[in-house]
Amino acid sequence: MTLLEVRGVTKEFVTRGEGTMARKSVFTAVDDVSFEVELGETLAIVGESGSGKSTTARIAARLLEPTAGAVVFDGQDVTRARGKELASFRNNVQVVFQDPFSSLNPRYTVEGIVTAPLTYQGITPKGGRRAFTQELMERVGLNPDHCRRYPAQFSGGQAQRIGIARALAVNPKLVICDEAVSALDVSIQAQVLELLMRLQRESGFSYVFIAHDLAVVRQISQRVAVMNRGRIVEVGTRDQVFGDPQDEYTKTLLAAVPRINPEWDARRRGKKAS
Amino acid sequence: MSDELFVVDNLTVTLPTSRGPVDVVKNVSFTVGRDETVGIVGESGSGKSMTALAVLGLLPRGARTSGSVRLDGAELLGRSDRDLKSVRGNAISMVFQDPLSSLNPYYTVGLQIEEMYRTHRGGTRRAARRVAIEALERVHIPDAARRVDHYPHQFSGGMRQRVMIAMALCCSPSLLIADEPTTALDVTVQAQILELLSELQSTTGTGMMFITHDLAVISSIAQRVLVMQSGDPVEYGTAEQVFSDPRHEYTRMLLDAVPRIDDEVAL
Numbered sequence: 202m203t204l205l206e207v208r209g210v211t212k213e214f215v216t217r218g219e220g221t222m223a224r225k226s227v228f229t230a231v232d233d234v235s236f237e238v239e240l241g242e243t244l245a246i247v248g249e250s251g252s253g254k255s256t257t258a259r260i261a262a263r264l265l266e267p268t269a270g271a272v273v274f275d276g277q278d279v280t281r282a283r284g285k286e287l288a289s290f291r292n293n294v295q296v297v298f299q300d301p302f303s304s305l306n307p308r309y310t311v312e313g314i315v316t317a318p319l320t321y322q323g324i325t326p327k328g329g330r331r332a333f334t335q336e337l338m339e340r341v342g343l344n345p346d347h348c349r350r351y352p353a354q355f356s357g358g359q360a361q362r363i364g365i366a367r368a369l370a371v372n373p374k375l376v377i378c379d380e381a382v383s384a385l386d387v388s389i390q391a392q393v394l395e396l397l398m399r400l401q402r403e404s405g406f407s408y409v410f411i412a413h414d415l416a417v418v419r420q421i422s423q424r425v426a427v428m429n430r431g432r433i434v435e436v437g438t439r440d441q442v443f444g445d446p447q448d449e450y451t452k453t454l455l456a457a458v459p460r461i462n463p464e465w466d467a468r469r470r471g472k473k474a475s
Numbered sequence: 476m477s478d479e480l481f482v483v484d485n486l487t488v489t490l491p492t493s494r495g496p497v498d499v500v501k502n503v504s505f506t507v508g509r510d511e512t513v514g515i516v517g518e519s520g521s522g523k524s525m526t527a528l529a530v531l532g533l534l535p536r537g538a539r540t541s542g543s544v545r546l547d548g549a550e551l552l553g554r555s556d557r558d559l560k561s562v563r564g565n566a567i568s569m570v571f572q573d574p575l576s577s578l579n580p581y582y583t584v585g586l587q588i589e590e591m592y593r594t595h596r597g598g599t600r601r602a603a604r605r606v607a608i609e610a611l612e613r614v615h616i617p618d619a620a621r622r623v624d625h626y627p628h629q630f631s632g633g634m635r636q637r638v639m640i641a642m643a644l645c646c647s648p649s650l651l652i653a654d655e656p657t658t659a660l661d662v663t664v665q666a667q668i669l670e671l672l673s674e675l676q677s678t679t680g681t682g683m684m685f686i687t688h689d690l691a692v693i694s695s696i697a698q699r700v701l702v703m704q705s706g707d708p709v710e711y712g713t714a715e716q717v718f719s720d721p722r723h724e725y726t727r728m729l730l731d732a733v734p735r736i737d738d739e740v741a742l
Contacts, residue, residue, distance in 0.1 A: 386518035387729065388732045389518075391731075416735060416736040443736070454663060456666075457662045457665065457666040458691075461691050462694045462715075465719035466718065468720070
C-alpha cells in the first residue's frame with residue numbers, strides 16, 4: 202500500500218543577487234521530484250550538501266510548502282491542508298532531526314518533551330503522562346527513572362533517543378529522519394540505527410531516511426533515491442543502487458566513499474570468525 | 476634521529492573544571508617521521524584535538540601539561556607564547572575542520588597567505604604575493620593569479636579548504652597538523668582533499684599528524700595510527716596492524732561499529 206506519494210514537487214527560493222541594483226534571482230532547490238513510500242518500508246534519500254534532500258524532506262513533512270507539485274498521504278492530498286486535516290497529518294507523520302539538542306526544548310523535562318505532541322493533538326494518554334513517558338523511554342532504551350531530567354543532562358546519543366521517543370508518541374505511520382544519526386559518534390550511531398530498525402519491526406511504520414552517508418543508508422534502507430542539484434538522478438532497490446548503479450553521479454558518489462583497507466579488514470574479520 | 480621528526484613523549488594535559496582538575500590527555504606517546512602520516516582517531520571527548528592544541532601551546536587558560544613534545548629534538552612544551560609564535564605556522568602549521576571560521580572574511584585569501592608568509596619570512600609584499608599565487612597553484616586552485624584577490628566567501632567549501640592548506644604549507648613546515656580537515660566536506664570533495672594532502676606530502680616530505688573520528692579516512696591516509704578513548708591512548712601501531720589485528724577491545728568495538736558500504740547486509 203502506498204503511504205506517501207510526492208508528485209512532481211518543485212521548490213524555488215527567491216534570492217537577491219549582489220549589489221544594490223541587483224535583480225532578484227530564483228534558485229530551484231528541488232526540481233520536479235517524485236517518489237513513493239510504501240507502508241512499512243524505508244526509503245533513503247541520499248545526496249551531498251545542496252542536493253535538495255532536506256528541502257524535499259521538509260516538504261514531505263509539510264514543514265515547507267512546495268512551489269509546485271503535490272504531497273499525497275494515505276490517498277489524501279495534503280499539500281495545502283489546514284486545521285483539522287493538517288493536525289491529522291501531523292498525527293501520522295513525525296520528524297527526527299539531526300541535532301538532538303537544538304530540536305529539544307531545553308526548559309522541558311523529558312516528560313514535557315515526549316508528551317508535547319499529545320498536548321498538541323489534544324490526546325490524554327491512558328494511565329497518565331508519567332506512565333506513558335516511562336513506557337516510551339523504555340522502548341527507546343532510556344532509563345525511565347530519568348523522565349524528569351532536562352535534555353542537557355543527557356549525552357548526544359541519549360538526547361537523540363528522546364527525539365525518537367517524541368516522534369513515536371503519537372504512533373505515526375511515517376517517521377522522517379533528517380540526518381538523524383549524522384551528528385553521533387560511530388559506536389553510538391550503530392546503536393541508534395539498531396534502535397530505529399527494531400522500532401520499525403515492532404510497529405511497522407515507514408521511514409524516509411535523509412542522509413549524506415551512503416554506508417549508513419546501506420544499513421537501513423530497502424529503497425534508495427539519489428539526489429543531485431535538486432533532482433532525483435536514480436531510484437531503485439538498495440541492492441540495485443549500490444550493486445549496479447546506472448547514473449554517472451551515483452557511481453562517482455559511491456567511488457568517493459572512504460573505505461577501510463579491504464585486505465586488512467578481511468584479515469581482521471577472518472580472525473574474528475575463526 | 477632523521478626519521479624521528481616529531482616526538483610526543485608521555486604527554487598529559489590537565490584542565491581545571493568546577494569539579495577539580497581533569498586529565499583530558501593521559502600519557503600519550505607517539506612519533507611522526509619525515510614523510511609519514513600518523514593518524515589519531517577517537518570519538519568525541521577522546522582527547523585527540525586537545526593533543527594537537529597542546530603541541531602548539533593553544534590550550535585554554537589554566538591548562539597544565541607534562542611530558543615532552545619535541546620537534547627536530549627541540550622541546551616545545553613549556554615554551555613561552557612569544558617563542559611558540561615563531562613555530563606556529565612556520566615549522567608546524569595546522570589545518571582545521573571549518574575553513575570559513577578560520578579565514579578572515581574581510582581580507583582576500585591572497586592577503587592572508589601573504590601575511591602568514593611575511594610574518595615568518597619577511598620580504599617584500601610583491602615577493603609574498605608571488606608565494607601566495609604559487610601556493611594556490613600547488614593546491615590546484617584554477618586561475619590562481621586571479622583567485623588570489625578573492626574573498627573567502629567567493630570560494631566553495633572544498634576550495635576554501637584548499638586555501639587553508641595552501642596557507643598552512645606556504646612556509647614549508649616540517650610538520651602539518653590536520654584536525655578533522657575533511658569532516659565538514661561532501662564525500663566527493665573529501666576524496667579530492669585527501670588525494671591532495673597525500674600528493675603534497677610526497678612532494679614536500681612534510682610529516683603529518685592527521686586527527687579524525689573517521690576510521691575509513693585514517694585507513695586511506697595514515698601509515699601509523701593512535702587510537703584514543705577518554706584521554707587514554709588505547710592502541711598504537713602501524714595502520715596495517717591496527718586495522719587487521721587490533722589488540723585492544725575498544726579498537727575492535729570501534730571497527731565493528733563502522734557501517735560498511737561494500738557489505739551485503741540483510742534486512
